Amino acid sequence: MKHINELLSLLELEQLEDNLFRGHSKSVGNSTVFGGQVLAQSLYAAMKTVPADRQVHSLHSYFILPGDLEIPIVFQVERIRDGGSFTTRRVKAIQKGEPIFFMSASFQLEQEGFDHQITMPNVSPPDWLVSWEDLAQKFGDMLPENIRKFLNLERPIEFRPVELVNPALPTKSQPFRHIWMKAKGEMPSDPQMHQCVLAYSSDYNLLTTALLPHGAEASFGNVKIASLDHAMWFHRPFRMDEWLLYAIDSPSASNARGFTRGNIFTQDGHLVASVVQEGLIRPKMVDRG
Known part of the structure; x- marks a missing residue:
């Protein structure tokens, strides 16, 4: 995918019947479905069962099994609650009769209230x-072939890292990272599609931040990395075709898991979303599947 329109087409699921949708996958260099894709598609499915005047404000999800790139994914939406201000949905993504992913999402009417935020990092x-x-x-020419292929992959999102790390000669560093990101091409006006694309993009760069304090021991290709869960909160309006800063840190890694957090800001400093993810980061020499 080299343009945002290709991603938007991938996210726009086919509706089979009430509360049931079907989608397809595209590789981003992995042998299995990219976690951000199934996350964004699940959010899209939930949105299609919610009144248009309610916007997603949070989601919580678990990755259960690796997704197969070659077969469709069926998304089953359960309508948990329709309240006066909030609407709750649960989505199950299914392949071969088994769930590969679960997500709960909450939607809210726009309301007045208190307003504050942290300051955007100065980068x-x-x-x-x-x-x-x-x-x-x-x-x-100076990079290993696998890293060169990863960087050269055609993506619908452009990433510009603030801190440059030599992937061929990784050194130990503090677990902090800042990346600017923006859709390649103009997005439609529908704010829900911007939220879906941000959910997709938020799965990039998180877990690898947890590897930074471990240098060559956790270099690219020496560890098995897999997302275990992903939570996200949407605070304020934004556009994915304008630059957003993803400020990420990893407070802890233990028991073959890495814990990561991210705050996402507009270029003029508004905090628009926050993300938390934990994932498997296990050295391949002790890999148990």
């Missing part, structure tokens, strides 16, 4: 930075 603006593709072109 270099995106115009000063280079993208993953630019890094691959500049340093491709």
Whole structure:
């Protein structure tokens, strides 16, 4: 996928009947379905069963089994509650008769209330930075083939890292990372599609932040990485075709799991979403499946 329209087509599921949808997958370099894809598709399915005047404000999900890229995914929506201000949905993603992913999402009417936020980190603006593709072109001959392929993959989202890390010679560093991101192409006006695309994009860069304090021991290809859960809160309106800063940290890693958090800001400093994820980060020498 090299343009946002390709991702939007992937996220727009086929409705089979009430509360039942079907979608397909596209590889992002993995042999299994990308977690951000099934997350965003599940959110899309939930949105299609909710009144248009209610916007998602939070979601909580678990990755159960790896998804098969070659067969469709069926999304079953359960209508948990329709209240005066909040609506709750639960989504089960199914392949071969088994759930591969669960998500609960809550939607809310727009309401007045208190307003505050933390300050956006002071980092270099995106115009000063280079993208993953630019890094691959500049340093491709010095990078291992698997890393070069990863950086060169065509994606509908452009990522520009603030901190440059040499993936061929990783050194131990503090578990903090800042990445600017933006859709490649103009997005439609529907805010729900911007939320779905942000959910998709939020699964990038999280777990690898938990590897930063471990240097070469946790270098690319030496560990098995898999998302276990993913939670997300939407605070304020935004557009995915404008630059967003993803500020990520990893407070802890233990028992073959890495815990990561992220705050997402507009370029003018508004906090629009927050993310938390835990995932498997197990050295391959002790991999047990």
